[in-house]
Amino acid sequence: MLIAVYPGSFDPVTNGHLDIIERASGIFKHLIIAVGKHAGKDPLFSTAERVEMIKEATKHLPNVEVDWFDGLLADYVREKGAKIIVRGLRAVSDFDYELQMALTLKKLAPTVETVFMMTNSKYIYLSSSIIKEIAGYGGCIKGLVPDNVEAALRRKFKRG
Amino acid sequence: MLIAVYPGSFDPVTNGHLDIIERASGIFKHLIIAVGKHAGKDPLFSTAERVEMIKEATKHLPNVEVDWFDGLLADYVREKGAKIIVRGLRAVSDFDYELQMALTLKKLAPTVETVFMMTNSKYIYLSSSIIKEIAGYGGCIKGLVPDNVEAALRRKFKRG
Amino acid sequence: MLIAVYPGSFDPVTNGHLDIIERASGIFKHLIIAVGKHAGKDPLFSTAERVEMIKEATKHLPNVEVDWFDGLLADYVREKGAKIIVRGLRAVSDFDYELQMALTLKKLAPTVETVFMMTNSKYIYLSSSIIKEIAGYGGCIKGLVPDNVEAALRRKFKRG
Amino acid sequence: MLIAVYPGSFDPVTNGHLDIIERASGIFKHLIIAVGKHAGKDPLFSTAERVEMIKEATKHLPNVEVDWFDGLLADYVREKGAKIIVRGLRAVSDFDYELQMALTLKKLAPTVETVFMMTNSKYIYLSSSIIKEIAGYGGCIKGLVPDNVEAALRRKFKRG
């Protein structure tokens, strides 16, 4: 059974991520969304919160599992018996970093393949950082993140 | 009356910025230079200092106003009744960020247009960070920043 | 009165071009769409056909004029008394060419400014070449070009 | 059964292509290498020759089929009942074109997904054009193309 891992910091998950998740779950038998614990220095949401938000937003996708990892992605992927890593590509500025990651991973885990999917043009400008910046200033993020994430962001910045 | 806003952190304003300001002030009826209060984590100059330096450097341009803002640029622009945002483009590394900003702004303020102007090739390598790095080590920045900024940088690093 | 020129080969005009035209006509008093006669070696549509198709597609925009030019853009722009050139930016691959054009124009016509607008993300992948390739193979281009252009392409390739 | 299509002009197939083919054939159940008949204006090898060379070079891969197509890739993919298109990414200059292709395909065939694989860094500089240029001047291409392609190029340029 072909298992794929979609790693990221997902702080928080956006509709751009969700678009990749939905499309990748149509390609691979089993898709693990792997929230990197240490990805990003100062996350807005805890690892547990990030996992929970993705679980809620992907509950309509039966072959999607949400998990988190610490340490090297190469080790995590091997441990899960996965053969595929999925990454979204939005723009050229992603490209060099992703090439570096894919080639490094090839060195650390030669049997694992990284496949890339282009982000839907509707979401091409979306990033978790921009979402946090807009939400932090009270801007409207409807349509940019799943509903539960929108609510979580509102709560987070009210308390903050 | 067509009002345009040229936002940035301007920490400090360079001759590259000034080139964009002069050219944009020839296109638009009224041009507001908007110093972002929170742009950049650890500014060298205070918001007030940055505003003052630009005022001094643009006093020959009657249709230029210097202001500062806090919060979302989309909100500030609407509040000022502006329809245009002006941004300079220097190099490819600016492009992706600027595309992301322009598309996000289109979502938050659909009636506002972002227009880009290419930086004069003479200033294509200039950035506020490079100016601060050179000045911080006592290097010569004559011709790279307005005279008043050169003096301010000298004072700042003498005191530092 | 601020006159702007939007030059291009428009072989044929797409909905991406139209989006730029509509937005630019909201910024500038008068906008001239200038079809380059020699732009592109082997055009599918004649200069007259290209002008006609844009006229039809922009007839709801009272401050838009459609014209064609031969020779240097710098000369044409001066002759029309225009101060602004408008260009759309889609992707990084456009950037270098557009930078080169803008800097060259600055040398040939120092008082003319080139301003860039980012293409709507919906049309970010659109180009006249791709439209012709799809239409040439009988693919569906509805929503990618104005209706009159869709009809013209159908006729063109039926005859071809 | 998940069928993937790897389209290209393959004029001729290189070891960079072969690396993508081998890795993609390990991911997907059935992989169709689809030689585009009209891809490239003035091919060195005929469609039949290109198909034959790939067949020879991939005969150790039981789940790989070699075919050719004419017309729109979107139509070919649908006709074959494939859900996936595989593309190799070498460098940033590939990126914009591939993004454009992937987004166009999404419009023409919404249920088909394009996935990208990064070329092995060993082959990152390889292209069919460079191979033809080197071989055309009698340069050594051992290790850059499969052995049968090397022989075919030698024959082709001896006759030329």
Add this chain to the structure above:
Amino acid sequence: MLIAVYPGSFDPVTNGHLDIIERASGIFKHLIIAVGKHAGKDPLFSTAERVEMIKEATKHLPNVEVDWFDGLLADYVREKGAKIIVRGLRAVSDFDYELQMALTLKKLAPTVETVFMMTNSKYIYLSSSIIKEIAGYGGCIKGLVPDNVEAALRRKFKRG
């Protein structure tokens, strides 16, 4: 003695090329400007004309030799006993092509090194094609090419 080769089509040589030549001649003991006979399909100037124009424009540089070559650059460089290839980098769009060339050359001639120099920002937008386009339409190219090239272009387009 360290010999360097600066290859190109130079159709015609521009002040951007000349800037690289002057700077490279200050670094290397002997610099050979190598005009590629087949570089560019349909050159405006013959190989002999291109060689002659560079000779004229570089006669103040005693360690510069002007030559032409046919065939593979790797073979030419070896034949001349050169160890270095010099290339100018203007913009990101040059980068991928130059990386490909440098890595290919490394494969064909492992002992030869390619070194790159950044074009002076004054000439960053200059290319031989743009010069020909401007001159072809009678535009002013003073300051963009050496004087003798300006004269040659005027003659060429008067006759044309």
Add this chain to the structure above:
Amino acid sequence: MLIAVYPGSFDPVTNGHLDIIERASGIFKHLIIAVGKHAGKDPLFSTAERVEMIKEATKHLPNVEVDWFDGLLADYVREKGAKIIVRGLRAVSDFDYELQMALTLKKLAPTVETVFMMTNSKYIYLSSSIIKEIAGYGGCIKGLVPDNVEAALRRKFKRG
């Protein structure tokens, strides 16, 4: 005597750096590896450790000297009587930064030339940060850094 400086943070030196050092030492009479004291905010290795590791890794290269500097590179280069700065280029994301640095240096030290060498494709994905990340998680970095650096990283992270 032509002296060249290869500046960097080298925290730590990788086999990609070493490849540039070996090739540059074959071009220039004397090559100074200059470890920037303040390059990088929070270095893993002290300046002294970084200098020591490079000395060990380059002891087979008689014309290579290892040194460190504080302050402006332009000042350091002048003080050493060097005329050349060597920089490695890996990917497009390096390009803009390097262009900016080279043009700034040209302004601060007009007689100094920056030359770039493309990183061997084998090491195109390597960076000191990635090495530290992999080593920090206990991953295998054999073949990516010199042996003494591998040992130093193992000790560093054991103590950490």
